[in-house]
Amino acid sequence: MKKTLVAIAALTAVSAFAQSSVVIDGYFDRAFTSVNNTNNNLDAKSVGSNAGTTTVGIKAREDLGGGLSVGGSVNTDWADLGGAQQKDAIGTAQRGGFANSQSFVDVTDAKLGTLRLGAPNSFTLTNATAVAQPGFSTAIGSAYSSNFSTVNGLGTGKTDNGGIVNASSDIKNSAATAQAGVTAGQRAIRIANTVQYSSPAMYGVTAHVGFTPKNNNDTGAGTAATFNTSSATANTAVKAYGNTVGVTEYALRYTQGPVDAMYTSIKYSVGNNIIGAGGSVATTALAANLTNTQNLLGATYTVMPSLKLHAGFGNFSSSNDAYKGKSTQYGATYTTGAWDIAGQMAKVDDQSTNDADRKMTGLGVNYNLSKTARVYARYDNINYASNKAAFEGSAQKRTAIGVSKSF
Template identity: 30%
Template sequence: MKKSLLAIAAMAAASGAFAQSSLQIDGILDAGVQRIDYKGTTVTGIGGNGSSTSQINFRGTEDLGGGLSARFRVETDWNVVSNKANTGTTAASGAAPVTGSTFGNGEIRVGVAGAFGALDLGSVNYNTLGTYGVGQPFGTAIGSGFRAVAINDAASTSSVRAENALKYVSPNFSGVTVSLYKSFKQTKAGTGVAADGNYSSTLGAYDQYGVQELGLNYAGGPLAASFSTLKQDNEEVGAGTAPDYTVNTLGVNYNFGTAKAFFLYQTVKGEGVRESKLMTLSGTYTLGATVLMAQVGSLNDDVQDKKDKMISFGADYNLSKRSAVYVRYESIDDKLNYAKNPGSIAGTAGETTRTRTAIGVRHSF
């Protein structure tokens, strides 16, 4: 259940400054027993994010009058099974600090909304992330094939957002919204840093590829559909050798009541490096407190002339509106070698299959 923290009534009455303001805190905790078989090497332990990304969000709005409002979001994706991952400490002397769970490492945005639509600035989520969620039921967790057969952009980590970005979303026209996204390219040519690295608070002090994205979204009745076309400009960024990429993603789902059908189609083109086509079919079936889900898909790359195949299953048993226990399974025959190595697990030569299994609990607040 989401919590709303309203201004103290006495203060609001005295000053009027907080009368139309609100702060909301919400989040997710997800952890369970996970087993990974990465191309012949197996590890089992307690892991996070088996069914959803663990996070805490601070969101705020202020009514400015005349239908205009200011708003913000600060998202932190945290590790629910490792203190060291959240505090930035390491066990090994002289080892680099862990920074993956530092405060504000997710979407950070501030903007305004009104009759014209909404405009946000910061490190804002791509529309492609939403498209991906429309096209399959596993989110970005186990079962989704995310950062394996499907991606959000062509960066090495398949980022779900870009730095120094702005995003405009139009008003809703009979269920249709349009999204325009721009992240400005930063070039410090000759530094040789990675195209998505060496960030700094000072403009011009780092390299970063540019991003442009157009999104079209529809939601009406039982049908939802989303299309995103994202282009990355790598010219003169970092070492200057990375190609420009175009990622087109289409997601559709139709709600039949207890059953829901999904379709995802994605093409990725990077000159001389990748020219792939992904298609998945998936569905869910709700039986009381239990939600069953399954997905099959394949990824073809014309450059390598190879194909990956994926199959995944899942089940949620909802203990309440906010808590659930879950099971997830994902298997990818990764002949293209796109499925990222989880952690430092070393695969066995000649093996191509990666499987992930999780049994866990998820709680939202």
């Protein structure tokens, strides 16, 4: 449900003026959460958003008549004041500032489609969270969270570094000595400097394309001063923090009757002048001329009003074979009265030289107090190296009980 704050419309007997509106909407979520990791140092209890992302959006639109309108969206995601880690940097202020989520201006024509300019969410994110899996969003139980993702390689989903391309990093939930070759994965969320186009629906089919230009002109050598870090050694081999990664994305979606199916393909391209570690571009140095492609076919089938089945099949590969593999996931959602029950299983077959497979089981229960309010429980069980001998930090379980409210 959306609350319209301002709506101005003026009509006369002889002419009609443009109609404008400004809407505020959002989602509030808090849960008591317990994390049990095989690295006991990472066991934690906290209160935070664990069924979805707490967010507030401001949306404006002006109807110009004839099916043409101009609008925009600015969204802000809020994290807790420190959460389980009461560090100075995040314990005194909320992570991220205003408009740290998707934000864009769009022009929409009923016959021609929609053009977006800015940092809109990727089509891959929509596929991964709204089509290929039950309604776990990117939180506990999701196959597309910061703790587990179905793809390796480049992405824009690193916590506190939104809109910037990074490479898959070592699993954050393991001891430093055991991290080599084990990854929690990467995600396509959104990226700055993006142009997107979405077609009108025709026989249930919509087509989508996104483009983010690559900057590759900065050839300066990286230094500790350049990257604003105390480690000169870490920047010895990198260059050019002013360069950016180019991104192209394509999607097709079919939504009609009981079927909602979507195919997405996103490709990241690094220039020959590399992208430096640190500074304002990426926290992980990227190899020169690296390309990384991630594909996903997702589908939801409504068997009956109370039962939906979900599935996703993906693959990813890079030009240097550093990232290569495939993923599968299956899930279901069952609704009875005020209750929603959902579950899914996902696994990643890592075919790179690291060969670190991972798997995840997610469960969720909602009791809907109304159309916009619910109490819920979430659980997931993640093994980050299912084909290797267990080690400290190779597995974790999370449980959350909370309440959420959308508006």
